[in-house]
Amino acid sequence: MTLLALTGGVGGAKLALGFAKVLPPEDVVFVVNTGDDFEHLGLHISPDVDTITYTLAEVANPIAGWGRKDETWRFMDALERFGGETWFRLGDADLALHLHRRTLLNAGKSLTAATNEIAGRLGVEHTILPMSDDPVRTRVLTSDGSLAFQHYFVRDRCAPKAVGFEFAGAETASVNPAIPFESVTAIVICPSNPFVSVDPILAVDGMRDALLATGAPIVAVSPIVGGRAIKGPTAKMMRELGVRTTTVAVAEHYAGLVSHFVIDEVDARAEAAVAALGMGTTALQTVMTTLDDRVQLARSVLEFIR
Amino acid sequence: MTLLALTGGVGGAKLALGFAKVLPPEDVVFVVNTGDDFEHLGLHISPDVDTITYTLAEVANPIAGWGRKDETWRFMDALERFGGETWFRLGDADLALHLHRRTLLNAGKSLTAATNEIAGRLGVEHTILPMSDDPVRTRVLTSDGSLAFQHYFVRDRCAPKAVGFEFAGAETASVNPAIPFESVTAIVICPSNPFVSVDPILAVDGMRDALLATGAPIVAVSPIVGGRAIKGPTAKMMRELGVRTTTVAVAEHYAGLVSHFVIDEVDARAEAAVAALGMGTTALQTVMTTLDDRVQLARSVLEFIR
Numbered sequence: 001m002t003l004l005a006l007t008g009g010v011g012g013a014k015l016a017l018g019f020a021k022v023l024p025p026e027d028v029v030f031v032v033n034t035g036d037d038f039e040h041l042g043l044h045i046s047p048d049v050d051t052i053t054y055t056l057a058e059v060a061n062p063i064a065g066w067g068r069k070d071e072t073w074r075f076m077d078a079l080e081r082f083g084g085e086t087w088f089r090l091g092d093a094d095l096a097l098h099l100h101r102r103t104l105l106n107a108g109k110s111l112t113a114a115t116n117e118i119a120g121r122l123g124v125e126h127t128i129l130p131m132s133d134d135p136v137r138t139r140v141l142t143s144d145g146s147l148a149f150q151h152y153f154v155r156d157r158c159a160p161k162a163v164g165f166e167f168a169g170a171e172t173a174s175v176n177p178a179i180p181f182e183s184v185t186a187i188v189i190c191p192s193n194p195f196v197s198v199d200p201i202l203a204v205d206g207m208r209d210a211l212l213a214t215g216a217p218i219v220a221v222s223p224i225v226g227g228r229a230i231k232g233p234t235a236k237m238m239r240e241l242g243v244r245t246t247t248v249a250v251a252e253h254y255a256g257l258v259s260h261f262v263i264d265e266v267d268a269r270a271e272a273a274v275a276a277l278g279m280g281t282t283a284l285q286t287v288m289t290t291l292d293d294r295v296q297l298a299r300s301v302l303e304f305i306r
Numbered sequence: 307m308t309l310l311a312l313t314g315g316v317g318g319a320k321l322a323l324g325f326a327k328v329l330p331p332e333d334v335v336f337v338v339n340t341g342d343d344f345e346h347l348g349l350h351i352s353p354d355v356d357t358i359t360y361t362l363a364e365v366a367n368p369i370a371g372w373g374r375k376d377e378t379w380r381f382m383d384a385l386e387r388f389g390g391e392t393w394f395r396l397g398d399a400d401l402a403l404h405l406h407r408r409t410l411l412n413a414g415k416s417l418t419a420a421t422n423e424i425a426g427r428l429g430v431e432h433t434i435l436p437m438s439d440d441p442v443r444t445r446v447l448t449s450d451g452s453l454a455f456q457h458y459f460v461r462d463r464c465a466p467k468a469v470g471f472e473f474a475g476a477e478t479a480s481v482n483p484a485i486p487f488e489s490v491t492a493i494v495i496c497p498s499n500p501f502v503s504v505d506p507i508l509a510v511d512g513m514r515d516a517l518l519a520t521g522a523p524i525v526a527v528s529p530i531v532g533g534r535a536i537k538g539p540t541a542k543m544m545r546e547l548g549v550r551t552t553t554v555a556v557a558e559h560y561a562g563l564v565s566h567f568v569i570d571e572v573d574a575r576a577e578a579a580v581a582a583l584g585m586g587t588t589a590l591q592t593v594m595t596t597l598d599d600r601v602q603l604a605r606s607v608l609e610f611i612r
Contacts, residue, residue: 042348042408074378078402082427084409092398096384102348103390121388 008197010065012190013055018298035138035200043098057122134173158233170203189220225264314503316371318496319361324604341444341506349404363428440479476509495526531570
């Protein structure tokens with residue numbers, strides 16, 4: 001089989017690690033949101049790509065949900081002294097990835113090639129593909145105006161009220177040509193934020209059609225469990241957008257694309273409502289606390305697909 | 307008085323610190339070699355400007371002669387793992403300066419403005435001026451071909467045989483317009499390498515004439531003591547260029563520019579030969595081991611000028 005797993009940051013990365021533990025490198029490709037990417041301090045920061053990379057390399061910081069474990073902050077402290085921008089925290093070791101990527105990109109490599117080289121150096125054997133090598137930049141439309149994603153997410157800590165989203169560049173960006181659509185046998189949308197992690201991937205010109213054209217089942221795993229998001233602003237955004245914070249509302253969001261929808265066991269009574277959308281559905285233990293949880297959910301999703 | 311002190315890295319920085327200790331900020335301006343500057347990992351590295359900045363801020367590493375004291379190397383270790391270029395050592399705190407300068411330059415600031423802002427943040431009250439805001443790049447012509455300065459100096463550890471020097475861009479670079487030539491009452495050439503620290507400054511189009519036009523005494527302090535360089539490749543270069551490794555040979559190198567030449571006490575017998583070049587001369591204790599040595603030499607040079 002070839003599984004295509006679409007993912008954003010933390011939540012998606014957990015399931016991605018599960019897949020990486022149960023599938024050999026030739027059987028799964030991770031397609032990652034780059035709508036969060038931004039230029040900062042002259043560097044190209046690619047938060048979701050980095051979270052997946054660090055997670056698969058098993059050097060991710062498990063508490064923060066970003067960056068590396070056992071990190072130090074000498075650079076950041078010194079930068080603060082210079083009056084530099086410190087709202088986006090870059091650890092001393094993390095910084096090496098960003099500077100090295102800058103070097104690779106400046107040398108003319110694509111984001112895909114840079115990602116592949118960096119992940120390889122960290123011992124990652126599975127393939128991580130940015131959704132596109134062209135810039136797509138998520139903007140959060142808020143009641144205070146339009147904000148670049150990281151300004152909304154990190155600097156302003158998701159405080160402004162979201163009223164909509166824009167994926168600047170998506171309509172002219174090309175789908176990453178390395179994505180092996182022709183051999184895909186299943187597609188999983190990992191439990192990432194539908195609005196700012198998955199929608200940017202789907203917004204890349206031609207992506208949605210290419211996914212549907214595979215004819216493969218498209219299985220989404222709900223990021224909403226018991227009416228709440230495990231992590232991040234998904235539930236807050238749903239409230240602000242006037243959408244119910246339920247797993248069914250997420251399924252509705254994916255209607256027309258997704259053929260199967262995985263809900264959490266605590267939402268088992270929502271199965272009928274999801275089925276009414278024409279989706280196959282199953283209730284699984286989707287909250288991933290331990291590594292075992294990740295592996296078990298990956299196994300269960302694969303069983304559901306089969 | 308307004309003292310103009312021309313300086314390169316370590317040796318010059320020691321005397322510069324002496325001047326900064328005995329002269330108020332309005333009485334001295336440091337003009338610094340930027341021929342060593344280079345682009346590396348997407349950053350603008352300005353080794354001599356940084357050495358002077360760190361030295362005057364009293365955060366310099368006293369043993370290495372570059373970088374900051376109490377430095378850590380997490381970034382460098384991680385970069386090595388990525389296969390990045392690690393021959394030029396960048397400490398975690400040092401890196402903050404380089405990234406912040408990159409940000410300032412990208413925002414359209416001149417190297418002078420960036421230097422001034424960074425030095426100010428580190429508590430430096432004296433004025434540090436790059437010799438020019440335009441790029442000048444020292445190249446060492448060696449028996450193995452032409453090398454960018456840092457490749458010769460750091461990567462190849464000065465091993466190739468030097469046969470000459472080029473200061474690419476010097477003939478079209480403008481002298482830093484912030485240098486207050488009109489009020490200069492004395493000029494000191496600090497004990498830096500004549501070939502790769504001082505000559506690049508003098509090579510900037512119009513610099514030599516502007517210095518001479520001040521009519522002020524131009525006092526050089528010999529970097530050669532007892533036939534040896536205190537630090538760095540000065541003596542090795544002199545041998546390779548077929549020049550005697552003596553303080554008199556340095557005085558000859560500066561003939562036509564320098565009016566006064568300070569030699570070390572151990573070279574006192576060279577006074578007559580220096581005087582024969584038409585230069586005023588004096589023998590002082592020029593080896594600066596302690597902070598007191600730096601202050602004392604600065605005082606003695608100022609007395610000599612008066």
